[in-house]
Amino acid sequence: MTDMAGYKAKHFRWSAQDGIAVITLDRPERKNPLTFDSYAELRDCFRTLAYADDIKAVVFGSNGGNFCSGGDVHDIIGPLLNKDMKGLLAFTRMTGDLIKAMINCGKPIIAAVDGVCVGAGAIIAMASDLRIATPEAKTAFLFTRVGLAGCDMGACAILPRIISQGRAAELLYTGRTMSAEEGERWGFFNRVVEQAALDNEALALAKRLAEGPNFGHMMTKTMLNQEWSMSIEQAIEAEAQAQAICMQTLDFKRAYDAFVAHQKPVFKGD
Incomplete structure (x- = not known):
């Protein structure tokens, strides 16, 4: 087995205490977009978590008032325009592998969502086991807004199981924003709490899970x-x-x- 409490992340923030790991993306000035490097490291991190006995629960948190703005326009979307089909498929499989790793890591994952939670950020929240939001949370599956299909990283399989087929279809076809109130009413968010309480609520839930069987x-x-x-x-x-x-x-x-x-x-x- 692997101990991960002392893990040193290169492309995101990581801390671990009392069996609870906290992950946050670390580009708050850009609303925390993902890059090729952070995608790959997150994938590898969750894969390793499957073998880590010292981590009992994971909180994927927000930073600077936002959760994640999706794939970085300059670092990801621009370079994708110059890739051939083999390169594009390698990328989309890598992003999907992150979701597979989250699903198969064996640890409960709590998404603590504040502010912007869009694109791949919305997918990460979706792939978590439990989701807590602030009233400021704005969640959108933006893929059709950039000329792509809504079927990204398991969205067409997972999202309907959380909020129903019709509601998922609306979000995936239109790319519109789901408010925190809608998200709670539809079952996407387990609860909505005030911004100042978000971190403590997520950690309290993680502590309860970490102390369980x-x-x-x-x-x-x-x-x-x-x-x-x-x-x-x-x-x-x-x-x-x-x-x-x-x-x-x-x-x-x-x-x-x-x-x-x-x-x-x-x-x-x-």
């Missing part, structure tokens, strides 16, 4: 994603197997022992 959380995340492509009968059988595996963990015994002793269980993730 981490193996059980990993299994929950795995089944939430795998069951998309299962029938109901397959899903019930898969969950039976998953739960039987979890019943072999020491955390399951700890919960029973604590209940008998009228105490709060202290989970250790094994």
Whole structure:
């Protein structure tokens, strides 16, 4: 296994304490756009998190009043115009690999969204497990606004499952902005909090998850994603197997022992 508390990020901000990692993009003067380098490092970071026992939950936060303005116009979109089909496909597969890595990292991810959350930034929020926003959050899947399809980085598969097919279709066809109030009402945001409370709310939720049965959380995340492509009968059988595996963990015994002793269980993730 890998320890990541001391990880040194080159192309974004990273901190870790008490089992909680906090990631923020670090170009606030540009509303935190992504670059080729930050895409690749984020992909590799989430891939490594799958093997990190010392990280229990991840907060993907905002910086300078904004979450992420998507791919940098000068550093990404301009250079893409000069790539051939092989180069373009390599890029789109890399961006998709970031989402795959987030889904498969085994850790609950909380997006703390303030201000601009558009393009690939909206996708990162979408691919997180839980989302908290401020009233100032402005979320838009802008791909059709730049002449592309709305089907980017899994949007046509994931977004309808969060907010319904019709609402997702509206956002993906038009590229219009979804307000924080809409996002909460539609189920995209779990809650909306005041800007000053955003970081503390996200960290408090992450702390609650980090103190929970981490193996059980990993299994929950795995089944939430795998069951998309299962029938109901397959899903019930898969969950039976998953739960039987979890019943072999020491955390399951700890919960029973604590209940008998009228105490709060202290989970250790094994």
